[in-house]
Amino acid sequence: xxxxxxxxxxxxxxxxxxxxxxxxxxxxxxxxxxxxxxxxxxxxxxxxxxxxxxxxxxxxxxxxxxxxxxxxxxxxxxxxxxxxxxxxxxxxxxxxxxxxxxxxxxxxxxxxxxxxxxxxxxxxxxxxxxxxxxxxxxxxxxxxxxxxxxxxxxxxxxxxxxxxxxxxxxxxxxxxxxxxxxxxxxxxxxxxxxxxxxxxxxxxxxxxxxxxxxxxxxxxxxxxxxxxxxxxxxxxxxxxxxxxxxxxxxxxxxxxxxxxxxxxxxxxxxxxxxxxxxxxxxxxxxxxxxxxxxxxxxxxxxxxxxxxxxxxxxxxxxxxxxxxxxxxxxxxxxxxxxxxxxxxxxxxxxxxxxxxxxxxxxxxxxxxxxxxxxxxxxxxxxxxxxxxxxx
Numbered sequence: 001x002x003x004x005x006x007x008x009x010x011x012x013x014x015x016x017x018x019x020x021x022x023x024x025x026x027x028x029x030x031x032x033x034x035x036x037x038x039x040x041x042x043x044x045x046x047x048x049x050x051x052x053x054x055x056x057x058x059x060x061x062x063x064x065x066x067x068x069x070x071x072x073x074x075x076x077x078x079x080x081x082x083x084x085x086x087x088x089x090x091x092x093x094x095x096x097x098x099x100x101x102x103x104x105x106x107x108x109x110x111x112x113x114x115x116x117x118x119x120x121x122x123x124x125x126x127x128x129x130x131x132x133x134x135x136x137x138x139x140x141x142x143x144x145x146x147x148x149x150x151x152x153x154x155x156x157x158x159x160x161x162x163x164x165x166x167x168x169x170x171x172x173x174x175x176x177x178x179x180x181x182x183x184x185x186x187x188x189x190x191x192x193x194x195x196x197x198x199x200x201x202x203x204x205x206x207x208x209x210x211x212x213x214x215x216x217x218x219x220x221x222x223x224x225x226x227x228x229x230x231x232x233x234x235x236x237x238x239x240x241x242x243x244x245x246x247x248x249x250x251x252x253x254x255x256x257x258x259x260x261x262x263x264x265x266x267x268x269x270x271x272x273x274x275x276x277x278x279x280x281x282x283x284x285x286x287x288x289x290x291x292x293x294x295x296x297x298x299x300x301x302x303x304x305x306x307x308x309x310x311x312x313x314x315x316x317x318x319x320x321x322x323x324x325x326x327x328x329x330x331x332x333x334x335x336x337x338x339x340x341x342x343x344x345x346x347x348x349x350x351x352x353x354x355x356x357x358x359x360x361x362x363x364x365x366x367x368x369x370x371x372x373x374x375x376x377x378x379x380x381x382x383x384x385x386x387x388x389x390x391x
Contacts, residue, residue, distance in 0.1 A: 044097060045074040048104045052112060055141045055148060062313045063187040064333070066195055069119060072112045082107060084115040091115045102154040109138050110159055118191055121198020123206045126215035132173035133191070135160050136181055176222040182322065183225050184313050188331040189245075189281060190221055196278065197243055213240040216359035229324055235357040237271070243278065246271045250284040250291045261291040268295060272304060272336045282332040285315070289330045296332035307335040 052072045060068045070091045082095035093111045098104050113134045114122065122130060139160065142152040164171030180186045194214060201210060220238050224247070227234055237246035248268050250256070255263065264282070271280045284292040293310060300308040310332040319326060 041076055041097065044101070044104065045076065047101060048072075048108050049074050051101075051105050051148070051151070052109050052141075055109075055145055056116070058144055059137075059141050059187075062311055064192045064309050064311065067118060067187060067191050068116050070116050072108060072116075074108055082111045084111045086115055086119065100154075102150045103158065105148075105151045106138075106142075106155040106159060109141065109155075110134065113137055118195040118198060120202055121194050124198050124201050124210040124214070125194055126211045126218070128170060128173055129177075129215055129218050131163075131170060132177045133186070135163060135170075135174050136177040136186065139178075140181060140186075176218070176226075179225045180218075180221050182316055182319055184315060184329045184331060185221060185225060188311055188313070188333075190218060192333065193217065193243060193245055193279060201242075210242045213242040213359065216240060217243050217245070220357050220359075237277065237357060239276070239358045241359075244276060246277045246280045248280065248282045250282060250288050250295070253287055256288060256291050261294050264291065265295045265298060268299060268334065269302070272299065272302070272334055275336070275338075277336060280334045280336065282334070283330065285324075285326040285329045289328060292330045292332050296334065299334055304337045305334050306337050309333045 049072050056068055056072075070086065070089050073087075073090045073092045075092060075094045076097045077094040078096065079094070080096055082093065084091055084093045086092075091112050093108050095107060095111060098107070114130070117134070117137060138155055139152070142148040142155055160174070164174055177186060180190060197210065197214065217238055217240060220234075223234050224236075236248070238244065248264060248271070250261070250264050268280055268282055271277055282292045282295055289312060293312075296308055296310045299305055310330065312328060312330045315326055315329050
Protein backbone atom coordinates (compact mmCIF):
# COMPACT_ATOMS: atom_id res chain seq x y z
CA UNK A 1 0.00 0.00 0.00
CA UNK A 2 2.96 2.32 0.65
CA UNK A 3 4.06 2.66 -2.99
CA UNK A 4 0.61 3.58 -4.41
CA UNK A 5 0.16 6.20 -1.70
CA UNK A 6 3.55 7.71 -2.48
CA UNK A 7 2.73 7.70 -6.18
CA UNK A 8 -0.60 9.46 -5.62
CA UNK A 9 1.07 12.01 -3.34
CA UNK A 10 3.72 12.67 -5.98
CA UNK A 11 1.09 13.19 -8.68
CA UNK A 12 -0.87 15.61 -6.47
CA UNK A 13 2.34 17.54 -5.72
CA UNK A 14 3.18 17.88 -9.41
CA UNK A 15 -0.36 18.99 -10.31
CA UNK A 16 -0.73 21.52 -7.51
CA UNK A 17 2.82 22.90 -7.43
CA UNK A 18 4.38 22.33 -10.87
CA UNK A 19 6.99 25.07 -10.41
CA UNK A 20 8.31 23.49 -7.21
CA UNK A 21 8.18 20.09 -8.90
CA UNK A 22 10.45 21.41 -11.64
CA UNK A 23 13.00 22.48 -9.06
CA UNK A 24 12.84 19.09 -7.33
CA UNK A 25 13.22 17.36 -10.67
CA UNK A 26 16.25 19.51 -11.32
CA UNK A 27 17.86 18.38 -8.09
CA UNK A 28 17.05 14.73 -8.88
CA UNK A 29 18.55 15.10 -12.34
CA UNK A 30 21.66 16.53 -10.69
CA UNK A 31 22.11 13.30 -8.69
CA UNK A 32 22.29 11.31 -11.92
CA UNK A 33 23.87 13.96 -14.13
CA UNK A 34 27.28 12.36 -13.87
CA UNK A 35 26.07 9.56 -16.11
CA UNK A 36 25.56 11.75 -19.18
CA UNK A 37 26.36 15.31 -20.16
CA UNK A 38 22.78 15.73 -21.34
CA UNK A 39 21.50 14.84 -17.89
CA UNK A 40 23.53 17.67 -16.39
CA UNK A 41 22.16 20.18 -18.91
CA UNK A 42 18.59 19.03 -18.25
CA UNK A 43 19.06 19.30 -14.50
CA UNK A 44 20.28 22.88 -14.72
CA UNK A 45 17.49 23.88 -17.11
CA UNK A 46 14.80 22.42 -14.83
CA UNK A 47 16.19 24.23 -11.80
CA UNK A 48 16.24 27.55 -13.67
CA UNK A 49 12.69 27.00 -15.00
CA UNK A 50 11.40 26.12 -11.56
CA UNK A 51 13.07 29.14 -9.97
CA UNK A 52 11.65 31.64 -12.49
CA UNK A 53 8.19 30.08 -12.72
CA UNK A 54 7.76 29.81 -8.95
CA UNK A 55 8.80 33.43 -8.43
CA UNK A 56 6.55 34.68 -11.24
CA UNK A 57 3.56 32.68 -10.00
CA UNK A 58 3.89 34.29 -6.58
CA UNK A 59 3.83 37.72 -8.25
CA UNK A 60 0.74 36.92 -10.34
CA UNK A 61 -1.44 35.98 -7.35
CA UNK A 62 -2.31 39.57 -6.47
CA UNK A 63 -2.60 41.16 -9.92
CA UNK A 64 -5.37 41.18 -12.55
CA UNK A 65 -5.52 38.24 -14.94
CA UNK A 66 -3.60 38.39 -18.19
CA UNK A 67 -0.65 40.51 -17.08
CA UNK A 68 1.75 37.55 -17.16
CA UNK A 69 1.07 34.97 -19.86
CA UNK A 70 2.91 31.67 -20.21
CA UNK A 71 5.55 29.84 -18.22
CA UNK A 72 9.25 29.71 -18.97
CA UNK A 73 10.71 26.75 -20.82
CA UNK A 74 14.47 26.86 -21.15
CA UNK A 75 16.53 25.41 -23.99
CA UNK A 76 20.30 25.70 -24.16
CA UNK A 77 21.97 27.02 -27.31
CA UNK A 78 25.51 27.80 -28.41
CA UNK A 79 24.67 31.36 -29.47
CA UNK A 80 25.83 34.25 -27.30
CA UNK A 81 22.58 36.08 -28.08
CA UNK A 82 19.57 34.85 -26.12
CA UNK A 83 16.17 34.71 -27.83
CA UNK A 84 12.61 33.88 -26.81
CA UNK A 85 9.53 32.63 -28.68
CA UNK A 86 5.89 32.04 -27.77
CA UNK A 87 5.02 28.38 -28.32
CA UNK A 88 1.82 26.61 -27.24
CA UNK A 89 1.14 29.15 -24.51
CA UNK A 90 4.65 29.04 -23.04
CA UNK A 91 7.70 31.25 -23.50
CA UNK A 92 10.63 29.20 -24.80
CA UNK A 93 13.98 30.84 -24.09
CA UNK A 94 17.11 29.80 -25.99
CA UNK A 95 20.34 30.92 -24.38
CA UNK A 96 23.91 29.92 -23.66
CA UNK A 97 24.46 28.13 -20.36
CA UNK A 98 26.55 29.67 -17.61
CA UNK A 99 28.38 27.69 -14.96
CA UNK A 100 26.55 29.65 -12.26
CA UNK A 101 22.88 29.10 -11.40
CA UNK A 102 22.40 32.75 -10.40
CA UNK A 103 23.57 34.02 -13.79
CA UNK A 104 21.33 31.55 -15.60
CA UNK A 105 18.24 32.61 -13.63
CA UNK A 106 18.88 36.37 -13.99
CA UNK A 107 19.49 36.16 -17.73
CA UNK A 108 16.59 33.77 -18.40
CA UNK A 109 14.23 36.07 -16.50
CA UNK A 110 15.30 39.15 -18.48
CA UNK A 111 14.76 37.32 -21.79
CA UNK A 112 11.47 35.82 -20.60
CA UNK A 113 9.71 38.97 -19.35
CA UNK A 114 9.32 40.88 -22.65
CA UNK A 115 7.53 37.86 -24.16
CA UNK A 116 5.47 36.99 -21.08
CA UNK A 117 4.25 40.38 -19.82
CA UNK A 118 1.38 41.82 -21.93
CA UNK A 119 2.95 40.48 -25.16
CA UNK A 120 0.11 41.52 -27.50
CA UNK A 121 0.23 45.12 -26.35
CA UNK A 122 4.01 45.55 -26.63
CA UNK A 123 4.10 46.79 -30.21
CA UNK A 124 1.75 49.68 -29.37
CA UNK A 125 3.67 50.88 -26.30
CA UNK A 126 6.54 53.24 -25.67
CA UNK A 127 9.59 50.97 -25.82
CA UNK A 128 11.85 52.84 -23.34
CA UNK A 129 9.01 52.75 -20.81
CA UNK A 130 8.61 49.00 -21.27
CA UNK A 131 12.37 48.44 -20.93
CA UNK A 132 12.14 50.19 -17.55
CA UNK A 133 9.06 48.12 -16.68
CA UNK A 134 10.91 44.86 -17.42
CA UNK A 135 13.87 45.83 -15.23
CA UNK A 136 11.52 46.88 -12.42
CA UNK A 137 9.49 43.66 -12.68
CA UNK A 138 12.64 41.55 -12.55
CA UNK A 139 13.69 43.33 -9.37
CA UNK A 140 10.20 42.79 -7.89
CA UNK A 141 10.16 39.09 -8.79
CA UNK A 142 13.64 38.36 -7.47
CA UNK A 143 13.21 40.53 -4.40
CA UNK A 144 10.19 38.65 -3.05
CA UNK A 145 12.11 35.52 -2.06
CA UNK A 146 15.12 35.14 0.23
CA UNK A 147 16.10 32.15 -1.94
CA UNK A 148 16.66 34.62 -4.79
CA UNK A 149 19.09 36.87 -2.91
CA UNK A 150 22.11 35.62 -4.83
CA UNK A 151 20.24 35.96 -8.10
CA UNK A 152 19.13 39.49 -7.15
CA UNK A 153 22.75 40.51 -6.56
CA UNK A 154 23.74 39.15 -9.98
CA UNK A 155 20.77 40.93 -11.56
CA UNK A 156 21.93 44.24 -10.07
CA UNK A 157 25.54 43.72 -11.13
CA UNK A 158 24.99 42.35 -14.63
CA UNK A 159 21.66 43.82 -15.76
CA UNK A 160 20.06 46.68 -13.81
CA UNK A 161 23.07 48.81 -12.84
CA UNK A 162 24.89 48.57 -16.21
CA UNK A 163 21.68 49.42 -18.12
CA UNK A 164 21.00 52.50 -15.99
CA UNK A 165 24.62 53.68 -16.13
CA UNK A 166 24.77 53.29 -19.89
CA UNK A 167 21.47 55.11 -20.53
CA UNK A 168 20.64 57.94 -18.12
CA UNK A 169 17.15 58.33 -19.60
CA UNK A 170 16.42 54.67 -18.95
CA UNK A 171 17.73 55.04 -15.41
CA UNK A 172 15.28 57.90 -14.84
CA UNK A 173 12.42 55.77 -16.14
CA UNK A 174 13.41 52.88 -13.86
CA UNK A 175 13.28 55.26 -10.89
CA UNK A 176 9.80 56.40 -11.97
CA UNK A 177 8.55 52.82 -12.42
CA UNK A 178 9.88 51.96 -8.97
CA UNK A 179 7.94 54.82 -7.41
CA UNK A 180 4.78 53.73 -9.21
CA UNK A 181 5.31 50.19 -7.94
CA UNK A 182 5.81 51.53 -4.40
CA UNK A 183 2.06 52.28 -4.37
CA UNK A 184 1.18 48.95 -6.04
CA UNK A 185 0.07 50.70 -9.23
CA UNK A 186 2.55 49.25 -11.72
CA UNK A 187 0.90 45.83 -11.79
CA UNK A 188 -2.63 46.99 -10.96
CA UNK A 189 -3.08 50.19 -13.01
CA UNK A 190 -0.32 50.86 -15.54
CA UNK A 191 0.08 47.38 -17.03
CA UNK A 192 -3.65 46.51 -17.02
CA UNK A 193 -4.36 49.72 -18.96
CA UNK A 194 -1.56 48.95 -21.40
CA UNK A 195 -3.00 45.48 -21.88
CA UNK A 196 -6.49 46.90 -22.44
CA UNK A 197 -5.12 49.31 -25.03
CA UNK A 198 -3.33 46.50 -26.85
CA UNK A 199 -6.51 44.44 -26.99
CA UNK A 200 -8.40 47.40 -28.46
CA UNK A 201 -5.79 48.23 -31.09
CA UNK A 202 -4.79 44.72 -32.17
CA UNK A 203 -4.18 43.89 -35.03
CA UNK A 204 -3.78 47.47 -36.29
CA UNK A 205 -0.37 48.73 -37.30
CA UNK A 206 1.35 50.66 -34.46
CA UNK A 207 1.82 54.40 -34.81
CA UNK A 208 3.46 57.18 -32.85
CA UNK A 209 0.16 58.27 -31.29
CA UNK A 210 -0.26 55.19 -29.12
CA UNK A 211 3.43 55.14 -28.21
CA UNK A 212 3.42 58.81 -27.20
CA UNK A 213 0.15 58.39 -25.30
CA UNK A 214 1.40 55.41 -23.30
CA UNK A 215 4.55 57.34 -22.35
CA UNK A 216 2.45 60.33 -21.25
CA UNK A 217 0.13 58.05 -19.27
CA UNK A 218 3.12 56.61 -17.38
CA UNK A 219 4.34 60.15 -16.60
CA UNK A 220 0.91 61.07 -15.23
CA UNK A 221 0.79 57.99 -13.01
CA UNK A 222 4.29 58.79 -11.77
CA UNK A 223 3.33 62.38 -10.92
CA UNK A 224 0.52 61.03 -8.74
CA UNK A 225 2.85 58.49 -7.15
CA UNK A 226 5.55 61.09 -6.43
CA UNK A 227 3.31 63.78 -4.96
CA UNK A 228 3.42 64.65 -1.29
CA UNK A 229 0.57 63.52 0.99
CA UNK A 230 -2.27 66.03 0.77
CA UNK A 231 -1.15 67.48 -2.58
CA UNK A 232 -4.27 67.96 -4.72
CA UNK A 233 -2.64 69.88 -7.59
CA UNK A 234 -2.50 66.93 -9.99
CA UNK A 235 -5.71 66.00 -11.87
CA UNK A 236 -7.14 62.59 -11.05
CA UNK A 237 -8.22 61.78 -14.60
CA UNK A 238 -6.19 61.24 -17.77
CA UNK A 239 -7.61 62.22 -21.15
CA UNK A 240 -5.26 61.13 -23.94
CA UNK A 241 -5.67 60.30 -27.60
CA UNK A 242 -5.81 56.54 -26.94
CA UNK A 243 -6.20 56.19 -23.17
CA UNK A 244 -8.82 57.72 -20.85
CA UNK A 245 -8.67 56.79 -17.19
CA UNK A 246 -10.04 58.28 -13.96
CA UNK A 247 -9.02 57.64 -10.35
CA UNK A 248 -10.91 58.01 -7.08
CA UNK A 249 -8.86 57.98 -3.88
CA UNK A 250 -11.02 56.90 -0.97
CA UNK A 251 -8.75 58.72 1.42
CA UNK A 252 -10.65 60.67 4.09
CA UNK A 253 -11.16 58.53 7.17
CA UNK A 254 -13.13 61.28 8.94
CA UNK A 255 -15.55 61.67 6.05
CA UNK A 256 -16.11 57.94 5.88
CA UNK A 257 -16.94 57.98 9.58
CA UNK A 258 -19.38 60.90 9.15
CA UNK A 259 -21.02 60.06 5.80
CA UNK A 260 -19.99 56.53 4.93
CA UNK A 261 -18.91 55.56 1.44
CA UNK A 262 -21.85 57.23 -0.33
CA UNK A 263 -20.08 60.44 -1.50
CA UNK A 264 -17.31 58.38 -3.06
CA UNK A 265 -19.79 55.99 -4.67
CA UNK A 266 -21.68 58.87 -6.25
CA UNK A 267 -18.52 60.43 -7.61
CA UNK A 268 -17.28 57.12 -9.03
CA UNK A 269 -20.70 56.62 -10.59
CA UNK A 270 -20.48 60.10 -12.11
CA UNK A 271 -17.23 59.11 -13.79
CA UNK A 272 -18.68 55.81 -15.04
CA UNK A 273 -21.80 57.48 -16.45
CA UNK A 274 -19.90 60.35 -18.06
CA UNK A 275 -18.96 58.12 -21.01
CA UNK A 276 -15.50 59.71 -21.07
CA UNK A 277 -13.39 56.94 -19.55
CA UNK A 278 -12.26 53.46 -20.51
CA UNK A 279 -11.66 52.60 -16.84
CA UNK A 280 -12.42 54.09 -13.43
CA UNK A 281 -10.19 53.08 -10.52
CA UNK A 282 -10.91 53.28 -6.80
CA UNK A 283 -8.03 53.12 -4.32
CA UNK A 284 -7.67 52.99 -0.57
CA UNK A 285 -5.33 51.85 2.18
CA UNK A 286 -5.62 50.18 5.59
CA UNK A 287 -8.77 51.41 7.39
CA UNK A 288 -10.39 52.63 4.14
CA UNK A 289 -10.12 49.32 2.29
CA UNK A 290 -13.61 48.26 3.34
CA UNK A 291 -15.12 51.32 1.64
CA UNK A 292 -13.42 50.57 -1.70
CA UNK A 293 -14.65 46.97 -1.55
CA UNK A 294 -18.19 48.13 -0.74
CA UNK A 295 -18.29 50.75 -3.52
CA UNK A 296 -16.83 48.37 -6.10
CA UNK A 297 -19.29 45.62 -5.16
CA UNK A 298 -22.28 47.95 -5.43
CA UNK A 299 -21.24 49.56 -8.72
CA UNK A 300 -20.33 46.20 -10.24
CA UNK A 301 -24.07 45.45 -10.21
CA UNK A 302 -24.82 48.57 -12.24
CA UNK A 303 -26.02 47.89 -15.77
CA UNK A 304 -23.60 50.47 -17.15
CA UNK A 305 -20.55 48.65 -15.77
CA UNK A 306 -19.30 45.92 -18.08
CA UNK A 307 -16.71 44.45 -15.73
CA UNK A 308 -14.89 44.97 -12.45
CA UNK A 309 -11.94 43.71 -10.42
CA UNK A 310 -10.89 44.38 -6.84
CA UNK A 311 -7.47 43.41 -5.53
CA UNK A 312 -6.09 43.75 -2.01
CA UNK A 313 -2.34 43.57 -1.51
CA UNK A 314 0.47 44.21 0.95
CA UNK A 315 2.36 47.44 0.38
CA UNK A 316 6.12 47.29 0.00
CA UNK A 317 8.09 47.45 3.24
CA UNK A 318 9.66 50.78 2.26
CA UNK A 319 6.29 52.48 1.70
CA UNK A 320 6.00 53.45 5.38
CA UNK A 321 9.49 54.97 5.36
CA UNK A 322 9.09 56.86 2.09
CA UNK A 323 5.41 57.87 2.14
CA UNK A 324 2.96 57.10 4.95
CA UNK A 325 2.67 54.59 7.76
CA UNK A 326 0.41 52.20 5.87
CA UNK A 327 0.61 48.43 5.40
CA UNK A 328 -2.07 47.33 2.95
CA UNK A 329 -3.72 48.69 -0.16
CA UNK A 330 -6.62 47.96 -2.48
CA UNK A 331 -7.22 48.81 -6.14
CA UNK A 332 -10.63 48.32 -7.73
CA UNK A 333 -11.29 48.83 -11.43
CA UNK A 334 -14.65 49.49 -13.08
CA UNK A 335 -15.01 49.15 -16.86
CA UNK A 336 -17.86 51.40 -18.06
CA UNK A 337 -20.13 50.35 -20.90
CA UNK A 338 -18.97 52.15 -24.01
CA UNK A 339 -22.37 53.82 -24.49
CA UNK A 340 -22.75 54.87 -20.85
CA UNK A 341 -23.46 58.60 -21.12
CA UNK A 342 -26.69 59.35 -19.22
CA UNK A 343 -26.78 59.64 -15.41
CA UNK A 344 -29.08 57.39 -13.43
CA UNK A 345 -32.09 59.44 -12.24
CA UNK A 346 -31.90 57.96 -8.74
CA UNK A 347 -28.74 60.02 -8.02
CA UNK A 348 -28.18 63.74 -8.52
CA UNK A 349 -24.64 63.69 -9.89
CA UNK A 350 -24.55 66.96 -11.81
CA UNK A 351 -22.73 68.99 -9.15
CA UNK A 352 -19.50 66.97 -9.22
CA UNK A 353 -16.55 68.66 -10.89
CA UNK A 354 -14.22 66.55 -13.07
CA UNK A 355 -10.67 67.77 -13.54
CA UNK A 356 -8.71 66.20 -16.41
CA UNK A 357 -5.05 65.83 -17.34
CA UNK A 358 -4.47 66.07 -21.11
CA UNK A 359 -1.05 65.40 -22.65
CA UNK A 360 0.21 67.89 -25.22
CA UNK A 361 0.72 66.84 -28.82
CA UNK A 362 4.51 67.01 -28.41
CA UNK A 363 5.49 64.30 -25.89
CA UNK A 364 8.72 66.22 -25.15
CA UNK A 365 6.82 69.25 -23.90
CA UNK A 366 5.23 69.56 -20.43
CA UNK A 367 1.77 68.06 -20.38
CA UNK A 368 -1.16 70.45 -20.33
CA UNK A 369 -4.14 70.64 -18.01
CA UNK A 370 -7.73 71.53 -18.58
CA UNK A 371 -11.00 71.41 -16.69
CA UNK A 372 -14.42 70.57 -17.94
CA UNK A 373 -17.74 70.60 -16.12
CA UNK A 374 -21.01 68.81 -16.51
CA UNK A 375 -22.56 72.17 -15.54
CA UNK A 376 -21.18 75.35 -13.90
CA UNK A 377 -19.65 74.21 -10.61
CA UNK A 378 -21.45 76.66 -8.34
CA UNK A 379 -21.49 75.64 -4.73
CA UNK A 380 -18.46 73.35 -4.93
CA UNK A 381 -16.43 73.44 -1.74
CA UNK A 382 -12.96 71.93 -1.54
CA UNK A 383 -12.22 69.75 1.48
CA UNK A 384 -8.50 69.62 2.29
CA UNK A 385 -8.96 66.22 3.91
CA UNK A 386 -10.40 64.50 0.87
CA UNK A 387 -8.91 63.79 -2.50
CA UNK A 388 -12.06 63.91 -4.63
CA UNK A 389 -14.33 66.83 -5.47
CA UNK A 390 -17.41 67.13 -3.33
CA UNK A 391 -20.55 69.20 -3.06
